[in-house]
Amino acid sequence: MRKLRVFNGITIDGYFTDLEGDMSWAHDHQDAEWAAFSAENAGGDVAFLFGRKTYDMTKSYWPTPQARETAPEVAKAMNSRKKLVFSRTLTQATWSNTELLKGDPVAEVRKLKQESGPDLLIFGSGTIVAPLAEAGLVDEFELVLNPRALGRGRTIFEGVKKTLCFKLMKTRPFKNGNVVLWYEPTA
Amino acid sequence: MRKLRVFNGITIDGYFTDLEGDMSWAHDHQDAEWAAFSAENAGGDVAFLFGRKTYDMTKSYWPTPQARETAPEVAKAMNSRKKLVFSRTLTQATWSNTELLKGDPVAEVRKLKQESGPDLLIFGSGTIVAPLAEAGLVDEFELVLNPRALGRGRTIFEGVKKTLCFKLMKTRPFKNGNVVLWYEPTA
Numbered sequence: 429m430r431k432l433r434v435f436n437g438i439t440i441d442g443y444f445t446d447l448e449g450d451m452s453w454a455h456d457h458q459d460a461e462w463a464a465f466s467a468e469n470a471g472g473d474v475a476f477l478f479g480r481k482t483y484d485m486t487k488s489y490w491p492t493p494q495a496r497e498t499a500p501e502v503a504k505a506m507n508s509r510k511k512l513v514f515s516r517t518l519t520q521a522t523w524s525n526t527e528l529l530k531g532d533p534v535a536e537v538r539k540l541k542q543e544s545g546p547d548l549l550i551f552g553s554g555t556i557v558a559p560l561a562e563a564g565l566v567d568e569f570e571l572v573l574n575p576r577a578l579g580r581g582r583t584i585f586e587g588v589k590k591t592l593c594f595k596l597m598k599t600r601p602f603k604n605g606n607v608v609l610w611y612e613p614t615a
Numbered sequence: 616m617r618k619l620r621v622f623n624g625i626t627i628d629g630y631f632t633d634l635e636g637d638m639s640w641a642h643d644h645q646d647a648e649w650a651a652f653s654a655e656n657a658g659g660d661v662a663f664l665f666g667r668k669t670y671d672m673t674k675s676y677w678p679t680p681q682a683r684e685t686a687p688e689v690a691k692a693m694n695s696r697k698k699l700v701f702s703r704t705l706t707q708a709t710w711s712n713t714e715l716l717k718g719d720p721v722a723e724v725r726k727l728k729q730e731s732g733p734d735l736l737i738f739g740s741g742t743i744v745a746p747l748a749e750a751g752l753v754d755e756f757e758l759v760l761n762p763r764a765l766g767r768g769r770t771i772f773e774g775v776k777k778t779l780c781f782k783l784m785k786t787r788p789f790k791n792g793n794v795v796l797w798y799e800p801t802a
Contacts, residue, residue, distance in 0.1 A: 438627070441771070554754075575780065577779045579775035585764035609794065
């Protein structure tokens, strides 16, 4: 069965975005080591899962010349791979290789995981993580712990009604101050 | 000048406590490796700084036989060392070697740091961290990243009005799933 993975940047106070939806700080710590990791990480074939807000933000960044220059491998992956967007308001998705999903994220993902295809990757969309994690549908979390605190913002587990526990699989600290943490949910 | 250090457990969604003030989960992951680290960590001489709520909670735990059995070195340190409590409501502090502080935490800590004495350690008191961190008075953060998500709770940076940035000094992953992260604030 294809897996669902979550890749998200979070601050040391737990936020993937501030209250205004800004997550530009996640791209602040570029250096050669981080660029190599991002490129390597963008290597495997996946289908991206987005919420509508992150879809809009992502679509406005990755096809730009700036993105192609800053992180060419990631930009190439983002633009060419399959993208699935949860939205009740969008009527069409104009980014290359993108499909709209109109159903409830939990039901849609349950169905998608039964189908054949590459692993599913949530990349930056905090809002859809909580219901999917609570439903036990997320197989792996890869969190980039960014060395800053925002004071307030939104967490990827907002709205979860029970404590979720994880098994720490691996950690990797980077010279730029990021720490990448790999977790799997425990039953 | 004596340093101010912060030692706090946080979840992967950034919370040091849930909305009801419960932080008992921070003691959930006991094993030999973690016990050795806690004992070693309790070794240096420090004066503890508490907010009133954490003082009450801490006072109700560390003098008990259960605490002496679970983490004897930490219990010994907590009971014998100097403790300073910020409280407008308490009229006396009954725990051994404890002094009440009635002033504003920022002004009191600024004064304390000028005096001679052991380093100051905030241990679990989330509420007083934010104003002290924002005032640039915290020299080191030692955060124990606990492998769970609460869904909601309170962060140690709640109320901070500007983004705080940190330099990652060291990380240490533990078999029990905790990751200890050492940060220093950047100017």
